[in-house]
Amino acid sequence: MKEDRILFECVKKDNQRALEQLFQKYYFNLCLYAKKYVVSADLAEEVVADVFFKIWQNRKTLQINTSLKSYLFVATKNLSINVVNKAKSDYLKQEIPEISISFSHLNSDESLHYNEVKIQIDQIIEELPPQRKIIFKLNRIDGLKYKEIAEKLGISVSTVQKQMVEAIKHVSQYESQFITFVISFCLSFIDV
Template sequence: MSLNSSPPDDKILVAQLKKGNEKAFKKLYDKYSDGIYGFSLKLLKSADFAEEVVQDVFLKVWNTRENLNIDLNFKSFVYTIAKNLSLNILNKAANDLNLRNQLLRIKPVANTSTKDHLLDKEYELVKRNAIANLSQGRRKIFLMSREQGLSYEEIANELGISVNTVKTQMKASLKSLRDYLSKQGDIDFLLFFMIFFKFFK
């Protein structure tokens, strides 16, 4: 079976869904919703946002059911939608300090496993080490922007430098941070920080 095509049972369900069959829709939802939730939770670190992504994915599936292609891989299709919706939330966080802090700091579930807790601590440690690796001046500007939520103009006024200097220093800081994090090697680690740094492009 081609990776670009759905398994036979999915093709049957999608064909039925195209005709408005609600039972076929529910079967597809039951089959893929948990996986999409876990995928989105890993990206967003928020149970509420992950659940929102699941609902939006299948709302889109239902609303566009008549245009679905039964020959395409349904799993890849819904996971692509989930990825795009998650990235949209992260992009929105670029201009929303409270949302950004919520995504980066919130605990996704009350009973976080020991493994997940240790992983979160590891993520935070490497993030802090990456920032600490910046020169003092760049680190100060970066933290004023990303943690205090100051605009480039406000930073320039407070430090007595030009806005262009702030922009230049931020660009250099981001390159340095990406270079540092790219050397960490762990795939999950890199995925987390690729998402983290997408805020700041």
């Protein structure tokens, strides 16, 4: 559709309102579609929110050669399948005992690096506005679903979704800096 193409071009130019319009237009149908794969309505909502977040995150380089609607449904299907596969993998890992990673064996330099990473993550999260920070921690740290967060805080699921999109945008600003830091931390474990 021509309207979708215009909105997507606006998204590429950092227009958040255009992304919200696309989100509102396709959200319900994409959730129904995702639910066919992930079964849970809450998980389907998270999948759709993540699809739109990835569009926002990759807006500068994302090339869509089909209709936007087709792209959204394919992206939702792929992410849904990934979520299901990850859940199966996590289940198998629980069934097969793994050696738990303990940080007690870290030497003082490694321990320092680990603590620096943890401090940086905490600082990034602390920069969020109060409600957004609570929602982010409940979802990403405590593992609550959007619906559970909405019920716990007495707000709508759409408010939780919007706050999570904004929180993830904030955190992703630090992504390249953080990834470099984590890679250097991980490399410190490799004997060369």
